[in-house]
Structures are given as structure tokens and as C-alpha cells.
Amino acid sequence: MKKTLFASVLAAGFALSAQATEYSATVTGASDYLFNGISQTGEDPALQASFDVAFDNGFYVGTWASNVDFGPGDDADAEWDFYAGYSADFADGWNYDLMINQYIYVGESDYNYPEISAAITAPTNTTLRVWYTWKQFGEKNLDHSYIKLEQTYDIDDIWGLEASYTYNKALSGPGADTYWYGKDHYSNWLVGVTASYAGFDFALNWQDTDVDDAPEADGRVFFSVSRTFDF
Structure with a gap:
């Protein structure tokens, strides 16, 4: 049923493409692909790209997509996600956003x-955003x-500041009690500076977690540069 729901949301979104008011594509080069503070590329750089379609009604x-590397013997070499959602303003300066996402790992x-x-x-x-899945990482x-x-x-x-805690x-x-490096939870955070100049977006921040004895979760400086193209 949940799979059917996801397929229905995607189908409904693409069916509205004739009403689209904005198309955009973004290309990003990053020093790492950090997902909640944990490297998805073996602490190596990442090349990422996205394509988005927005509609008049908020949908x-x-x-x-991004390259990934989970270590020797792992066949996954790319992550390719598909998502659909609805976003709307409901008061002066307030906004809510609902989304469903499908993570796909090419090769695994x-x-x-x-x-x-x-x-x-x-x-x-x-x-404030909350995520939920009933099938974490497969x-x-x-x-x-x-x-x-x-x-x-x-x-x-041009300049901005950012900070987050997750x-x-x-x-x-299965394995919930020890799923995250021997425990059932962990935290991560970042603090940094952003900049937009000549059509490019830059981010420089420090990210860290409270995970011990896992190099891929160690604190590190993160840098990225992005360029978005509107159609």
C-alpha cells in the first residue's frame, strides 16, 4: 500500500506538468557527500545534480543524484532519488512542506x-523538519x-550564516538497538557560512557527530559550490 501511495503521488505530479511554472536544474561539486554528518563517498569529493519542476498549485x-562509495566490496556507486511534494504559505512568513522520497542505489x-x-x-x-521511513537503508x-x-x-x-542540529x-x-554504530541513535550538527555570487552558491561549514570510532562520522570541514539554471 505504501509503495502504491508513493507511485500515485509521483504519477499525479508528472500529470500536472502542463501547469508547471518553473523548471530548474542544479549542479553541485562538494568536498564530500555528508548525509546527516556521515560520509557517503568514503570521505572523497562528490558530484551531484538535480532537476525540479514546480507547479502553480504548490506541488x-x-x-x-550523487556518486557514493560505501567501501571495498560494496557495489553501490551512485544514489539516485525521486521525490514529490506540496509546499504552501499559511500565514505571514510561515510555510509548510510535505514530501515523499524514494532512494535508489545504483548497483545495490x-x-x-x-x-x-x-x-x-x-x-x-x-x-523544523521530521523524516520517517519504514525500511531504513533497505x-x-x-x-x-x-x-x-x-x-x-x-x-x-551575498553572505549568510547557517546552523543545524539533527x-x-x-x-x-531488526537491529534497531545497535543500528547506529552499536546504539539506536546519534546526533549531528553543522555551523557555517554561505555566499551567492555571479550566479554561484557557496557553502563552507564544520560538520560533526557524536559517533565514536567511525572515521566516516568524524568532524570535518565541508565545502561546496553550486550553480542553478532556471528554465
Whole structure:
């Protein structure tokens, strides 16, 4: 039923393509692919790209891809995601966003999993988002959730600041008690600076986790540069 729901949402989104008002594509080069503070590329650089379609009524659909490297003997070499959602303003400066996402790992389909999320953004550029999946990283019946509080601040037309904190929790299912490096939860955070200049977006931040004895979760400086093209 959940798979059917995801397929229905995607189909409905693409069926509305004739009403689309905005198409965009983004290309990003990054020093690493950090997913909740944990490297997905063996601490190596990442090349990422996305394509998004927004509609007049608030619905959107898109796809995003990145190289990945989970170590020797692992066949996954790329992550390719598909998502659909709805975003709307409901008060002066307030916004909510509902999304469903499908993670696909090229070369290792056993890792594939779906995810749903909900977010609310305040006029202070403060965003609270909650994610939930019933099949974390392909583990059948492994319920997992994470909650993220993010704050951004525009210094001027070029410079900005960002900070976030995320709590990750394996809720139930096989190996939930020890899923994250011997425990059922971990936290990660970042603090940094952003800039937009000559059509490019830059990010420089420090990211870390409370995970011990895992090099891929160690604290590190992260840098990225992106370029978005609107059609």
C-alpha cells in the first residue's frame, strides 16, 4: 500500500506538468557527500545534480543524484532519488512542506528505501523538519526517524550564516538497538557560512557527530559550490 501511495503521488505530479511554472536544474561539486554528518563517498569529493519542476498549485516533483562509495566490496556507486511534494504559505512568513522520497542505489538495489517528511518554516528562517521511513537503508521493517532544526541568516545580498542540529533514531525492527554504530541513535550538527555570487552558491561549514570510532562520522570541514539554471 505504501509503495502504491508513493507511485500515485509521483504519477499525479508528472500529470500536472502542463501547469508547471518553473523548471530548474542544479549542479553541485562538494568536498564530500555528508548525509546527516556521515560520509557517503568514503570521505572523497562528490558530484551531484538535480532537476525540479514546480507547479502553480504548490506541488513539485524532482530528482537528485550523487556518486557514493560505501567501501571495498560494496557495489553501490551512485544514489539516485525521486521525490514529490506540496509546499504552501499559511500565514505571514510561515510555510509548510510535505514530501515523499524514494532512494535508489545504483548497483545495490537492496539498499533502496522510501521516506516521507514534513517541515514548517517560520518568518525567522527557522525550519523544523521530521523524516520517517519504514525500511531504513533497505532493512525490512526497520522503522527510522530523524528530526532536524535549521537556522539560516542573511547578512546581506551575498553572505549568510547557517546552523543545524539533527537527531537520528532507529525506532524498531531488526537491529534497531545497535543500528547506529552499536546504539539506536546519534546526533549531528553543522555551523557555517554561505555566499551567492555571479550566479554561484557557496557553502563552507564544520560538520560533526557524536559517533565514536567511525572515521566516516568524524568532524570535518565541508565545502561546496553550486550553480542553478532556471528554465
